[in-house]
Amino acid sequence: MLESLPYPEDTDHHFVVDPAKFDFYAMDCYRIAGEDRLAEMYAREVLRSSTEPDGTERKPMRNAEARITLGVVAARSGDLDQAVSYGRRALSGDRKSLPSLLMCSKELATILRDRYPKEPEAISYLDEVRALSAS
Known part of the structure; x- marks a missing residue:
C-alpha cells in the first residue's frame, strides 16, 4: 500500500510515512503477520542501511528491532541458538528506548516460552528480558 503512494513532499508531517523508514515499518508488519521470509528480508535491509561500512551503527534502535525480528524468524524455524543470539545482541546495545525494545522483545520472549x-x-534469555523490564 505504501509503495503505491507518491514520494511525500513534507516528511515532517505527522501523517506521512518517511520513505527512509519504510523498510523498518514493513519489517515490523511482516514479523507481526508471520510472514517470516519478508520479515527477514526487510530486517537484513534495515541492518544494512543502518550500519556504516566500518560497523558503526547509525540507527541502533532500528538495528536492535531488526535483530529481534531475525530472532523471531529463527525461533519460528526451530533455531533456538540463533534466536537467542539475535535477542541477546538486540538487548546489549548501549542506546535503548526501553518501551519500544521491550514491546518488540516480548514477541520473541513469548515464542521462546511457548x-x-x-x-x-x-530460560536464560527470558530472565534477561525480565531483568531489563524491571530496570
Missing part, C-alpha cells in the same frame, strides 16, 4: 519452555538458553 516453544522452548525447558531449554536452558531460552
Whole structure:
C-alpha cells in the first residue's frame, strides 16, 4: 500500500510515512503477520542501511528491532541458538528506548516460552528480558 503512494513532499508531517523508514515499518508488519521470509528480508535491509561500512551503527534502535525480528524468524524455524543470539545482541546495545525494545522483545520472549519452555538458553534469555523490564 505504501509503495503505491507518491514520494511525500513534507516528511515532517505527522501523517506521512518517511520513505527512509519504510523498510523498518514493513519489517515490523511482516514479523507481526508471520510472514517470516519478508520479515527477514526487510530486517537484513534495515541492518544494512543502518550500519556504516566500518560497523558503526547509525540507527541502533532500528538495528536492535531488526535483530529481534531475525530472532523471531529463527525461533519460528526451530533455531533456538540463533534466536537467542539475535535477542541477546538486540538487548546489549548501549542506546535503548526501553518501551519500544521491550514491546518488540516480548514477541520473541513469548515464542521462546511457548516453544522452548525447558531449554536452558531460552530460560536464560527470558530472565534477561525480565531483568531489563524491571530496570
